[in-house]
Amino acid sequence: MTELTRLEQAVTLLSAAYGSLGLAQGESTWARFVRVLMGIPTGHAASDTLVGLLQTGPLAAPGESSVATPGQLVEILAPIPRGSQKASVIRAVAAWWLAQFGDEVSPAWSVSPQSYRESLRQIRGLGPATVDELLLFAADLPVFPVDRTALRVAVRHGWLDLPVEDEDAQSLFVRGVDGSPARLQELARLLTRVGESHCGREPNCEGCPLQSLLPSGGPLNPQSC
Ligand code: SF4
Numbered sequence: 001m002t003e004l005t006r007l008e009q010a011v012t013l014l015s016a017a018y019g020s021l022g023l024a025q026g027e028s029t030w031a032r033f034v035r036v037l038m039g040i041p042t043g044h045a046a047s048d049t050l051v052g053l054l055q056t057g058p059l060a061a062p063g064e065s066s067v068a069t070p071g072q073l074v075e076i077l078a079p080i081p082r083g084s085q086k087a088s089v090i091r092a093v094a095a096w097w098l099a100q101f102g103d104e105v106s107p108a109w110s111v112s113p114q115s116y117r118e119s120l121r122q123i124r125g126l127g128p129a130t131v132d133e134l135l136l137f138a139a140d141l142p143v144f145p146v147d148r149t150a151l152r153v154a155v156r157h158g159w160l161d162l163p164v165e166d167e168d169a170q171s172l173f174v175r176g177v178d179g180s181p182a183r184l185q186e187l188a189r190l191l192t193r194v195g196e197s198h199c200g201r202e203p204n205c206e207g208c209p210l211q212s213l214l215p216s217g218g219p220l221n222p223q224s225c
Helices: 003-018 029-038 047-055 062-067 070-077 084-101 113-120 128-137 148-156 166-176 181-197
Strands: none
Touching: 003 166, 003 181, 029 047, 029 084, 029 128, 062 084, 070 084, 084 113, 113 128, 128 181, 148 166, 148 181, 166 181
16 A cells, blocks of 8 residues: 555544544635634634734734734734734734735735745744645645644654655645645644644554554654654
8 A cells, every 4th residue: 555545544534533624714815824823723712802803903914014013013912822922923924925915915826835935934933834834724725734743643654754854745745635725734634633632742542543554563763753
């Protein structure tokens, strides 16, 4: 069985265990960008507060955010968990957005995902996985946020070998679900769920939805990632 077939099996098993995880609809791309940056998914206790902030004031559009003072952003983000700490990155992302798209809140993403990845990675405070999370969940581009949980699951199951190269990981996950952004979003959410419930620093394989896909000797490199 190939790694890609195993990944398809993993999606099937995780979906059966956790159900289909609904996606937020109806927000502008800018609003989704801010939501991902703040780490506030729909359903979070602070989501309604964030929705209000996105409708008027300095967060409503990138042009507003880019000219807000750091103090204004710190103040309005204070009700959001760790929000004040994100004020500077919001300003930097707003400036990046204006340079790319002007003040259009739902623009066309017309150049290559790699181009957006490279320019966003220049922003202080945005790591590679966060950049890919923004591009996948806010812009619906076919990239995969290879965070610690995704790496743990892939390495422990032998789908990727250590040391993991970024392009190998992208190739595995993007090709593994046929490159569809909607399926990549689903995969990312499902892996986050299995990381929370079973596959943390120490793998807890007993009863895990992916237990049947383990190598015969159990998880590989269980302490290495
Ligand atoms: S806990 Fe075990 S079975 Fe579950 S994803 Fe991690 S390595 Fe796989």
